[in-house]
Amino acid sequence: MMAHKTNVVKANAAGIEYLFRKNKGRLIKGKGRIAAAGQVVVEGRMDHKTTPPNIMIATGSESMPLPWHHRR
DSSP states (O other), X not given: OHHXXXXXXXXXXXXXXXXXXXXXXOOOOSEEEEEETTEEEEESXXXXXXXXXXXXXXXXXXXXXXXXXXXX
């Protein structure tokens, strides 16, 4: 089950990266924050500050509980 999940996540990420390239978007991976109006800082090996014309925030995902698994 975990291998299937890993493959699905990889395929989704590759699809997003493809759409960025296709639409001439710039993908910057890392932990980011909106520092000011229209300004994004992405933390990583070297902090990257940019003022893009548009900002898309991808927050990740949350796992879906299995129907037979009940949280206590």
